[in-house]
Amino acid sequence: MKKYGIIAMILFICAACQESLEDRCERESKEYTRKYCPEKMDNNSILDSLVFERPTRTIHYYFTLTGFADQDGALEKVDAEGVLRNEVKNSTALRTYKENKFRVAYTYRSQKNPDKILMDIVFTDKDY
Helix, strand or coil: CHHHHHHHHHHHHHHHCCCCHHHHHHHHHHHHHHHHCCEEEECCEEEEEEEEEHHHCEEEEEEEECHHHCCCCHHHHCCHHHHHHHHHHHCCCCHHHHHCCCEEEEEEEECCCCCCEEEEEEECCCCC
């Protein structure tokens, strides 16, 4: 009887290993969004969702900006693009995805005017 249990366990482990990196990324993005979003990141930004865009292999972070960050030019003043590029370069959480040349995107919207995109940037393997 133990023999069948061990075989079943091995088959289960092998089946679990069959999840593609894209499937894993999509699943983890959905789980994170469901569990944690919206998530206040600091005094001026809220992470609304994390989405995996399969056709372009892009991990996309969607934020809403509030307070003093919710105005034209605020992100440029603090070199948000440079800061985000460094975060992507140094992120150990994204290591596997970066090794497989996934793209990482950030979209920042205004809280005062949700239709207004304050910054939209995509990093490719050439950027990190």
